[in-house]
Amino acid sequence: MMSIKEIVSDILTSQADKGGVKYVYYVACGGSYAAFYPAKAFLEKESRGLTVGLYNSGEFINNLPSALGENAVVIVASHKGNTPETIKAAELARQNGAPVIGLTWVMDSPLVTHCDYVESYTFGDNKDIAGEKTMKALLSAVELLQQTEGYVHYDDFLDGVSKINRIVYRACEHVEERAEAFAQEYKDDKVIYTVASGASYGAAYLQSICIFMEMQWIHSACIHSGEFFHGPFEITDANTPFLFQLSEGNTRPVDERALNFLKKYGRRIEIVDAKELGLSTINTTVIDYFNHSLFNNVYPVYNRALAKARQHPLTTRRYMWKVDY
């Protein structure tokens, strides 16, 4: 199988005489959509020559960007490769002349037949965090930047990739006890908010929609910590629970401002702090992009404890796998 680096090189070579790559579209749903967030944030921040978009597949297929064509690359993701709107997105992208990279865990799926390049990723217990979907997507963004205009912190980034696995597993151990306490404290709550900012916002979004809402049937919203003071903070009181995602990197001051308020006027705040969890051994030049992998892999420790305390297994569904929609 080709590496992401080789796939990007291949695409850039094949598109060179067509004007090169100018647009990068990440297209997926739910958890996969969230996993694309760091890649989108990376190019939005670091690139001058590449326009990046992050789309829900349903929205994408019904409202294709005008620029979708030979100068675009589309990266789709679907865990089992069977999400109809994501399959359709890949199909439409290719029809419009854009090369498609598919990230999937199942290499034999309807999605795969509509992709020019397919890349699998690690998943499940003891997986290598550096090989996860989020990291592969991020790597596609990094390689696209490096191989077009160059990325000055490329080596720092690869160094971060080499460190993330160890950081994550240590952090998971570190939170085990407090995850049990969290589960006991919040097991009867009807609403739990998540708060986050920056390139790791997607991890808090995923926790909100895929865990609290989907897997625990707890009402939730993911509040951007910079938006917190412009509406959401008015629901703060001594009883409202917040799972607070405190990132390392550039947007930490945005988080800290919201957290300082919550510490003063709220009482039920679970802080998951990337600094305390050891992310800071990664270079500050690239640290923003590694928060997601850390949070996204630490939350399951909390989630398993919560599901057990609530006697509501994470696999319980009302509708998914049961009814047509």
Added chain:
Amino acid sequence: MMSIKEIVSDILTSQADKGGVKYVYYVACGGSYAAFYPAKAFLEKESRGLTVGLYNSGEFINNLPSALGENAVVIVASHKGNTPETIKAAELARQNGAPVIGLTWVMDSPLVTHCDYVESYTFGDNKDIAGEKTMKALLSAVELLQQTEGYVHYDDFLDGVSKINRIVYRACEHVEERAEAFAQEYKDDKVIYTVASGASYGAAYLQSICIFMEMQWIHSACIHSGEFFHGPFEITDANTPFLFQLSEGNTRPVDERALNFLKKYGRRIEIVDAKELGLSTINTTVIDYFNHSLFNNVYPVYNRALAKARQHPLTTRRYMWKVDY
């Protein structure tokens, strides 16, 4: 005062010998952030030469995009021109060589001193909808496109602008009775979700964070209708209330899929349908971009009724205007 058209022309002339405009950043907080959503959606969909970004001001000032410079235009908005992080955004943009357009209702404010161009907008009872903040922001996007690469539906768009005021005021009358019924039905609910897609997603986001959360202290989240099936739909039951924003235009099928599910498995759904409310007299080529103004101005009819039924005035705050943050 210069028109938006003249401002854009002036900027393009002054930046011409510096390489022209390639990046457009909309930067604001809360309600103003939401008001920028259609402008961002417009350029994301329609443009090939302009990269667009929509940022919360706090995030922007702590994590400036690398491309912020002479080839960028920054459009900021703050109703009273006193939002510290938005003022800072304007200041940083200018320091980096980017011309700044400020949209504000108060022409004498700290924000104004950091803008190269200032544009006011209509506000309050009987305002002209075509002159609102959302429309002025959208117009900046349309003019930037038209005056750089050209916009094939420019005349259709201006025709839409000429129609939106009448459509909105008729729609407000149309929903008066059902808004009263809505208020009675939902006045004791602790959670109300909003659901939306497309260029008008910002209107549902605003309703969620600025009305339900901020002004009514009701728990809420804005669910993207394309993301609904990938997590959020599991909280659907006979009791969970949804304010469903059914847009006209390209992403209507995305909304309809979620709505069909809700009609089957939910019971408490208030549908606000742009088609029923008369938006369809606007040309289909541009209709997507007018949903926001319609919804955003129809919701206040619901909100006034809800505030009255709950005996919770829309001006009541716990923290805003009262404590430091």
